[in-house]
Amino acid sequence: QSTAPHVVVLFGAAGDLAKRKLLPGMANLVLSSLAPDIEIVGTSLEDLDDDTYREQAKAALDEFDRRRLTDDEWRHFAEKLHYVPSKAGPKALAQAVAAAAGRLGPSARRIHYLSVPPKAALAAVETIRDAGLVEGSRIIMEKPFGTDLASAIELNRRLHETFDEGQIFRIDHFLGKEPAQNILAIRFGNGLFEPIWNRNFIQQIQIDVPETLGLEQRASFYEATGAYRDMVVTHLFQILAFVAMEAPTALEPKAISEEKNKVFNSMKPIDPASVVRGQYVGYKDIPGVSPESDTETFVALKCEIDNWRWAGVPFYLRTGKKLAEGQRIVSIAFKEPPQSMFPAGSGIGAKGPDHLTFDLADASKMSLSFYGKKPGPGMRLDKMSMQFAMQDTANAGDVLEAYERLILDAMRGDHTLFTSAAGIERLWEVSQPLLDDAPPVRPYAVGSWGPNAIHQLIAPYAWRLPFER
Numbered sequence: 001q002s003t004a005p006h007v008v009v010l011f012g013a014a015g016d017l018a019k020r021k022l023l024p025g026m027a028n029l030v031l032s033s034l035a036p037d038i039e040i041v042g043t044s045l046e047d048l049d050d051d052t053y054r055e056q057a058k059a060a061l062d063e064f065d066r067r068r069l070t071d072d073e074w075r076h077f078a079e080k081l082h083y084v085p086s087k088a089g090p091k092a093l094a095q096a097v098a099a100a101a102g103r104l105g106p107s108a109r110r111i112h113y114l115s116v117p118p119k120a121a122l123a124a125v126e127t128i129r130d131a132g133l134v135e136g137s138r139i140i141m142e143k144p145f146g147t148d149l150a151s152a153i154e155l156n157r158r159l160h161e162t163f164d165e166g167q168i169f170r171i172d173h174f175l176g177k178e179p180a181q182n183i184l185a186i187r188f189g190n191g192l193f194e195p196i197w198n199r200n201f202i203q204q205i206q207i208d209v210p211e212t213l214g215l216e217q218r219a220s221f222y223e224a225t226g227a228y229r230d231m232v233v234t235h236l237f238q239i240l241a242f243v244a245m246e247a248p249t250a251l252e253p254k255a256i257s258e259e260k261n262k263v264f265n266s267m268k269p270i271d272p273a274s275v276v277r278g279q280y281v282g283y284k285d286i287p288g289v290s291p292e293s294d295t296e297t298f299v300a301l302k303c304e305i306d307n308w309r310w311a312g313v314p315f316y317l318r319t320g321k322k323l324a325e326g327q328r329i330v331s332i333a334f335k336e337p338p339q340s341m342f343p344a345g346s347g348i349g350a351k352g353p354d355h356l357t358f359d360l361a362d363a364s365k366m367s368l369s370f371y372g373k374k375p376g377p378g379m380r381l382d383k384m385s386m387q388f389a390m391q392d393t394a395n396a397g398d399v400l401e402a403y404e405r406l407i408l409d410a411m412r413g414d415h416t417l418f419t420s421a422a423g424i425e426r427l428w429e430v431s432q433p434l435l436d437d438a439p440p441v442r443p444y445a446v447g448s449w450g451p452n453a454i455h456q457l458i459a460p461y462a463w464r465l466p467f468e469r
């Protein structure tokens with residue numbers, strides 16, 4: 001079912017996210033039957049016009065689109081792209097939006113996408129207001145939402161001066177990933193997992209998102225942001241909520257948000273002593289990065305949820321740039337049996353607990369590892385596993401990329417997979433001890449798994465990654 005015609009006003013239209021995800025995503029929405037009628041009005045500090053913006057967009061799609069557009073498809077999409085440099089002012093933006101709406105007809109709706117760093121968000125909101133483009137429109141806000149508790153509260157307050165909460169969509173694209181939603185389906189769609197989803201059966205949980213990517217073209221954003229604000233307080237904590245929350249009374253925005261916020265409210269404030277910050281060797285040489293930079297490009301930490309379900313179960317989170325592998329996993333380690341009837345040397349215990357592992361990568365997988373009998377004489381155990389791969393399912397072709405899914409949901413007014421102001425503020429509150437008293441960054445080698453201190457952090461357990469070959 002296709003979506004109503006929309007003018008998408010894209011702030012930060014020449015930025016890295018627009019090129020890497022938003023333009024390819026919108027091209028796919030246009031070319032599929034999901035949102036065929038959209039017109040995009042891009043704006044940013046760069047001095048471009050429609051033609052030069054289209055050239056930039058073409059280069060971006062050639063590099064980042066997961067499916068290659070044919071020439072005809074590109075021409076069809078290119079016609080929908082327009083550009084107004086921010087220096088042209090709100091009036092010029094209003095005119096371009098009105099022209100785009102005119103091409104779509106009277107039923108056209110409007111959505112603003114703020115793909116800008118936190119410090120530029122309010123200026124963009126002002127532009128929208130000065131251009132008279134508030135009424136009847138929706139607004140998608142990119143993360144990180146503020147840089148600490150005070151700035152998030154202020155941002156929410158200022159935002160509410162212009163937009164109603166119902167108009168605001170705070171995006172966290174990890175929640176738009178198909179496998180992230182599958183965590184909810186697996187947990188609450190089955191009787192099998194829920195009874196063991198608690199402190200009685202689970203030993204520890206890891207949410208591990210190492211990246212091989214560096215900063216790409218984002219040095220100034222990243223230098224002011226760092227790995228914790230870029231990834232942990234946003235994506236990793238949102239995924240943690242899906243893993244840890246109680247069953248919502250319904251799969252509806254309010255019910256889900258309430259349960260997620262209960263998790264956030266039960267989180268213990270982050271203890272700086274349980275955090276390892278790292279910076280890869282060579283980071284300081286990047287143009288735009290200070291030679292004295294203290295920005296972390298890596299962070300690993302332990303956090304705890306102080307409620308009946310999770311008391312005593314550590315959650316270990318890790319993410320960083322320029323690491324050995326790109327992975328996005330949630331790994332649930334189960335407690336070992338209380339007694340072993342298998343003699344020493346039979347294989348059990350040697351390789352640790354059973355795991356349920358969610359792979360949040362685009363080619364999503366889920367696997368359950370356990371001990372079984374090694375074929376042959378006698379009783380020896382071996383690690384075995386059962387796997388589910390989304391790409392093997394009949395509807396694998398219907399998978400939407402995270403941004404496609406979320407832009408579509410926002411156009412349809414569905415808040416289910418978006419984050420709430422209260423939840424975000426609580427996450428900054430939990431983070432404040434770390435922000436106030438961050439441990440020094442430790443150097444780590446490009447291509448490693450982070451500073452050595454990560455092993456002490458997780459002891460007596462071990463990081464699940466790298467997977468054994």
Ligand code: BG6
Pocket residue numbers: 211213230328
């Ligand atoms: C973004 C971060 O939100 O998520 C990036 O700003 C990071 O630094 C990216 O690389 C990871 O997203 P994905 O979907 O590629 O795992």
